Amino acid sequence: MIAHAFITVFKDWKYVLLSAVVAAIAFALATWLPNLQLLYSILKDPLVPLADKVMLPINLLGSIATNFTTLAASYTIAIALLIGINIALTTYQVSRQRQGFSKGGAATSSLGVLTGIFGIGCAACNSLVLMSALGVVGGAGIIPLLPLKGGEFGIAGVLLLGTATYLLARQVTKPLVC
Amino acid sequence: MEPEIKSTTNNLSMPVAIVIAGALIAGAVLWSNHAAPSQPVATTNAGQPQAQAADVSKVKTAGEPFIGNQNAPTTIAYWYDYQCPFCKQNEETAMPQIVKDYVDTGKVRIVFKDFQFLGPDSQALGQFSRAVWAAVPDKFYQWHKAVYDNAGTENTGWATHSKIMSITTSVLGATVANQVNQLVTANGATYQKEMDADKVEGSAFGVTGTPGFVIGKQLVEGAQPYAAIKQVIDLTLAGK
Numbered sequence: 001m002i003a004h005a006f007i008t009v010f011k012d013w014k015y016v017l018l019s020a021v022v023a024a025i026a027f028a029l030a031t032w033l034p035n036l037q038l039l040y041s042i043l044k045d046p047l048v049p050l051a052d053k054v055m056l057p058i059n060l061l062g063s064i065a066t067n068f069t070t071l072a073a074s075y076t077i078a079i080a081l082l083i084g085i086n087i088a089l090t091t092y093q094v095s096r097q098r099q100g101f102s103k104g105g106a107a108t109s110s111l112g113v114l115t116g117i118f119g120i121g122c123a124a125c126n127s128l129v130l131m132s133a134l135g136v137v138g139g140a141g142i143i144p145l146l147p148l149k150g151g152e153f154g155i156a157g158v159l160l161l162g163t164a165t166y167l168l169a170r171q172v173t174k175p176l177v178c
Numbered sequence: 179m180e181p182e183i184k185s186t187t188n189n190l191s192m193p194v195a196i197v198i199a200g201a202l203i204a205g206a207v208l209w210s211n212h213a214a215p216s217q218p219v220a221t222t223n224a225g226q227p228q229a230q231a232a233d234v235s236k237v238k239t240a241g242e243p244f245i246g247n248q249n250a251p252t253t254i255a256y257w258y259d260y261q262c263p264f265c266k267q268n269e270e271t272a273m274p275q276i277v278k279d280y281v282d283t284g285k286v287r288i289v290f291k292d293f294q295f296l297g298p299d300s301q302a303l304g305q306f307s308r309a310v311w312a313a314v315p316d317k318f319y320q321w322h323k324a325v326y327d328n329a330g331t332e333n334t335g336w337a338t339h340s341k342i343m344s345i346t347t348s349v350l351g352a353t354v355a356n357q358v359n360q361l362v363t364a365n366g367a368t369y370q371k372e373m374d375a376d377k378v379e380g381s382a383f384g385v386t387g388t389p390g391f392v393i394g395k396q397l398v399e400g401a402q403p404y405a406a407i408k409q410v411i412d413l414t415l416a417g418k
Contacts, residue, residue: 052409
């Protein structure tokens with residue numbers, strides 16, 4: 001069923017492109033997140049050559065290998081891919097104006113995206129987004145107590161996005177009824 | 179039977195609302211991360227650190243361990259924790275190349291700043307590092323690397339006194355190791371205050387985790403590929 005849904009949606013190259021672009025953006029943001037200020041500073045500086053402005057963001061993508069644990073890198077890549085797939089499936093659904101558009105699927109997808117954002121941790125020492133979010137609500141102290149030091153949120157994000165993918169795929173394959 | 183027609187508007191309202199809520203939350207997360215440190219910061223008796231823009235010329239370097247030419251055109255301030263696996267990663271990948279291409283050629287001086295926050299083992303190692311610098315500054319980096327080479331799993335109590343002495347003896351010899359041990363015994367509280375002050379200072383510059391670097395007027399966070407660090411160093415050396 002999932003395979004059928006994927007074939008249905010991704011036989012159109014536009015959805016492949018949409019999925020790839022969204023996944024690339026999510027992945028890039030995950031690797032750039034600790035150094036957004038650095039990127040902004042370099043990009044806005046008129047004295048910095050264009051080549052450096054192009055290369056620095058590309059070079060920082062390599063932090064997936066240096067600044068992530070194996071677990072964190074795995075779920076970061078999985079989350080990015082699943083976000084892209086979910087956006088493509090959702091867009092397909094919306095564009096087809098299907099009856100009974102699954103609010104459950106959309107809600108699960110959005111929750112998966114949010115959980116995935118929380119779980120993108122770039123270092124065992126500093127799950128940046130997660131700590132910031134929990135710091136806002138006074139829950140940052142919980143991180144060291146978790147067995148995976150915040151990686152649980154990344155895994156939860158993958159599971160939720162995977163569930164959302166399944167729900168959306170079911171909707172895609174539902175026949176139209178009059 | 180009447181078909182159940184739901185308007186596109188109704189079908190879109192919930193996902194659009196969820197996406198908007200998600201964007202707001204993500205924006206709040208990024209804003210809060212930008213506005214405040216993401217974890218508790220050690221403070222001196224003077225209170226919370228005064229946030230300031232990254233600028234290595236404002237980093238306290240007097241008395242701090244360093245490698246390279248004292249008068250090198252550029253300084254890198256490097257905040258680290260001895261238990262941080264990403265600092266270890268940095269020591270094994272980017273740092274050897276930075277040392278080879280910039281420190282050994284006299285272009286860069288690296289100043290070592292404590293950001294020991296992961297646990298008691300980090301504090302113990304930090305105090306020893308200060309004593310090593312006081313006793314044999316020319317062997318500091320060799321000892322520093324040996325700690326990472328022999329590091330155990332974070333917060334498992336691996337950095338016992340005997341383990342640290344074993345590492346120190348293997349690098350410096352038994353006689354100097356004993357001197358270092360005596361320095362820690364005599365000056366441990368002073369070293370701890372200096373370490374805490376380093377952490378407060380790093381937090382003021384925006385360091386929220388380790389490794390963290392201030393290179394010229396740029397803050398670089400995390401264990402980044404050498405290509406990225408090299409680019410920032412080159413831009414700093416070029417005066418940009």
